[in-house]
Amino acid sequence: MSRAERRAKITPEGRARGARLRTERDRRGWGRRELARLLLDTIDDRQKPSHVIVAGYIKEWEEGGGISAMYRTAYAKVFDLPEGELFTVETQRRTLEATVIPDDGDDDVERRALLQLLASLGAGAALPASSLEPLRSGLEATLNAGADIGEWEHVAWEYGHTYVSTPSAKLVTDLAADVADVQRLLDRTSQPAARARLLRVSARLLALMADGLHSLGADGASRRWWRTARHAADASGDLDIATWVRARESFNALHSGRPTRSALLLAEDAVRIAGGRPSLGAVEAHKNCAYALARQGDADRSKKAVDAMRATFERLPEEVVSDTGSLWGWPERILYLAEGYVSTMLGEPAAVAAQEKALASYPAEWRTDVAKIRLLQAITLVQGREVKAGLEHAVTVIEAFPSDRRRGSVLHLAAKVAEDLPDQAHALPAARELRALTAGV
Structure with a gap:
């Protein structure tokens, strides 16, 4: 059977299985040849093929081609996963639903997989929306060469308004597709001012992705996305974005099991970058310094941070103070919540009144x-x-x-x-x- 004929027989389940295998390989950082050697080491067969040939098999398997029982067993051993978990239909379906950023596979395979998925609708099967993402993403890459960066800035702004009401799993899925589009646009953008604007957008989206992953319990992944968000913010040259990303990560660190000292260092770094300029990130950074110091029982420094937070708040632009419905605002009620938090952590008598004042403001x-x-x-x-x-x-x-x-x-x-x-x-x-x-x- 020719390669074209084999591709023509790929099923939605096969494509999902291939995505699962590719995801597991990428997670371990292995190339196809490295994986081929590992698979061959588990096979007891004197006539087994060379690793170069098996690397070719791996490419076909990851595109959705059929895989023999011998290599299924080998995969399970190398990945240290139960064979049933790695190759079950349900696992394949979940993998397909989770695949939102396409690889650089053959366009014919993408189109054929889509047609097969659409055909399955006639039989009453459910079509995961993310299964359409490879087609949309490829078209976006073609059409988006002269994209309006203002549109992407609006996308990031809108995420800040829907963040609070969006379940974390949906948030992460939606963000993944948009991060991929912005990344491709950045790859094609060389003009410095345009790149700076796109990097600001990226920093915001990456920070929200890190937040969403933390909410899903993926703290290790969340820390890595925070690191990338910081790099994007710094590369943009925008000190307000660099301040905000660190302040937001500091808040996240306070509630993710990371050491309180880590949260404090991030908040202090944000304060340093702000350099006394009033901004959303600066007021948030002072707040998180106060939180971290209160947790450490340092009442004097915590109260000084509260004073700095209030002083910064009083100098914030009106559009930040008056925005009461999104992540891009910092209304007065956050002051009351912060004062309630600090007085509670310090066990002060004023805590009850501060809590009641905060509750009445929300x-x-x-x-x-x-x-x-x-x-x-x-x-x-x-x-x-x-x-x-x-x-x-x-x-x-x-x-x-x-x-x-x-x-x-x-x-x-x-x-x-x-x-x-x-x-x-x-x-x-x-x-x-x-x-x-x-x-x-």
Whole structure:
């Protein structure tokens, strides 16, 4: 059978299987020849082919071609994965749904796979929207040569408005496609001013991707995307973007299990880059310095950071203060939340009043921040020896919160409620339930 004939027989399941194999190989950083040698090392056959020939097989398998039982077993050994997990239909379907950035495979294969997927609709099969992404992305690369950068700036702006209400999995999937498009546009853009604008867009999208990955529990991947976001921001030459990316990462670090010292260093670096200029990133950086120092029990420096945050807030542009519906705004209510957080972490009597002031300033639809304020109230109850009431309050807050919206900042604050319980309180039903709700944090 010729290569063209083999390609003509590729099925949607085969293409999904190939994407899965390619993803696992890329994850390990192996080239096809390196993988070929590893596969051959597991095969006990004196007449086995050379690694060059097997590298050719791998290319065909990753394009969706059929694979023999011998090589399925070899793959499972090399990838250290159960063969059933690696090659099941369900795994293949999930892999296809997750493949949103196309590789540089043959265009005929992409078109044929699409036609086969569309044909499957006639049989009542569901078509994952991401299966269409290779076709759309290829067309975008052709049409987008003279793209309006202002349109991409609007895309990034719009993400800041939909971020709060978008489930993390959908956010990451959508961002992946747009990041790929911006990357291709950057590759074709040499004019310095245009590149700087695209790099600013990239920095914003990359930071939101890092945030979304953290919310999905992929903390290792999140840190790598934060690093790339910082590089993009720095390459843009825009100090306000460089400040904001570090301030946002600092906030993320405070709620991802990273050392508090790491969050503080990021926030201090953002303050340094800001150089006294009032900006969204600068006020956020002072806030996160205050948070980190309060966690460390450094009351004096934490309160100085709160003062710096308030002073910076008073100098913010009106469009930042008045934006109450997106990530690109910093309205006054964030001041009240920050003051409530710091006074709670420091165990101060003023915490109750600060929490009530913050709660009154937040509209109900900002469920994440409202939940955080209510969890601060739970911490204060536990600090005041009303342990059972505090635990039950925290459980009620988390159970009422949508499971697909339980971002790290909420879960880490919930875990904080149970952090310093008296020994006898660990056995309380509410304590066990809260630990179960925050498991893995």
